[in-house]
Amino acid sequence: MHYSFPLIALATIISASPLPANTNVNPKAITSTKCTAKQVTINSHDINVALLSICGGIAGKIEQCQGNPTNTTGASGGAFLSLEAATPGQTIDITKGRWEGCMRAARAVCGDSPFTSTCIGGADINRGNVNFSLAAQ
Numbered sequence: 001m002h003y004s005f006p007l008i009a010l011a012t013i014i015s016a017s018p019l020p021a022n023t024n025v026n027p028k029a030i031t032s033t034k035c036t037a038k039q040v041t042i043n044s045h046d047i048n049v050a051l052l053s054i055c056g057g058i059a060g061k062i063e064q065c066q067g068n069p070t071n072t073t074g075a076s077g078g079a080f081l082s083l084e085a086a087t088p089g090q091t092i093d094i095t096k097g098r099w100e101g102c103m104r105a106a107r108a109v110c111g112d113s114p115f116t117s118t119c120i121g122g123a124d125i126n127r128g129n130v131n132f133s134l135a136a137q
Contacts (some may be wrong), residue, residue: 013031024104025105030105030118031118033116037113037114037136040136043077045077050075051076055072055073058096063096064093065094069091069092081134083132086096088103093124094123098121098130103119106132
């Protein structure tokens with residue numbers, strides 16, 4: 001019996017499967033995180049949709065904040081995100097990967113409750129930081 005066909009079929013199935021989302025948490029991605037309302041829980045799906053709606057939308061193929069804003073917001077359902085360059089005069093150029101990593105790190109501290117935090121990098125070609133907050137709306 002020839003075993004190459006089943007192995008090729010299995011390799012094809014595995015390579016066609018989508019990769020899971022990055023779930024790594026790097027606590028060094030953020031600083032100054034403060035949970036502002038631990039008694040409030042925001043719907044996780046709303047947070048994730050709001051996360052991808054910053055900068056006019058970074059879902060899909062868009063990989064970085066466009067247009068050089070100094071601040072931006074994202075909202076969905078009960079979640080409201082606000083971002084601003086930590087240094088006046090700088091602009092936000094955060095990548096989707098960095099932004100998702102900062103959100104994972106802040107949520108590891110506060111869960112799905114409102115918070116304020118600072119993302120290390122993400123402004124003026126990563127020389128500056130981005131202050132951000134999650135609030136219930």
